[in-house]
Amino acid sequence: SSYTPEGAFYTVATLPVADADHFAQWLLTDFEHEKETVMVAPASGFYGTPGLGQDQVRIAYVLEVEALKRCVELLGVALSKYPGVK
Numbered sequence: 001s002s003y004t005p006e007g008a009f010y011t012v013a014t015l016p017v018a019d020a021d022h023f024a025q026w027l028l029t030d031f032e033h034e035k036e037t038v039m040v041a042p043a044s045g046f047y048g049t050p051g052l053g054q055d056q057v058r059i060a061y062v063l064e065v066e067a068l069k070r071c072v073e074l075l076g077v078a079l080s081k082y083p084g085v086k
Contacts, residue, residue: 010060012043012053015079016086020044020057023082031078038074055086 017023020042031037043056062068079085 010058012046012056012058014056015075017055017079017082017084018086019084020053020055022084023078024057026082026084027078031081033074033077036070036074038071038078040075 015023020040021044024040024042027037028039040057040059043053043058045053046058047053059071062071
């Protein structure tokens with residue numbers, strides 16, 4: 001889930017993963033779909049309270065709508081293959 005941003009160029013999305021840091025690393029080291037992957041930023045580093053954001057990622061909005069749609073598709077495929085999905 002994600003909220004509609006009000007002036008930001010990114011959103012924070014909650015994913016069905018226990019550890020967004022591990023998921024983000026897995027995307028870059030172990031995941032590939034049609035020779036593509038997607039990069040996200042674990043959201044835990046954006047919180048001052050320890051433990052918050054463990055299942056969240058920060059996603060940047062890109063200027064190309066088609067590129068953003070492809071990234072969402074890749075995230076869906078990745079979540080269907082990621083061994084750490086809750």
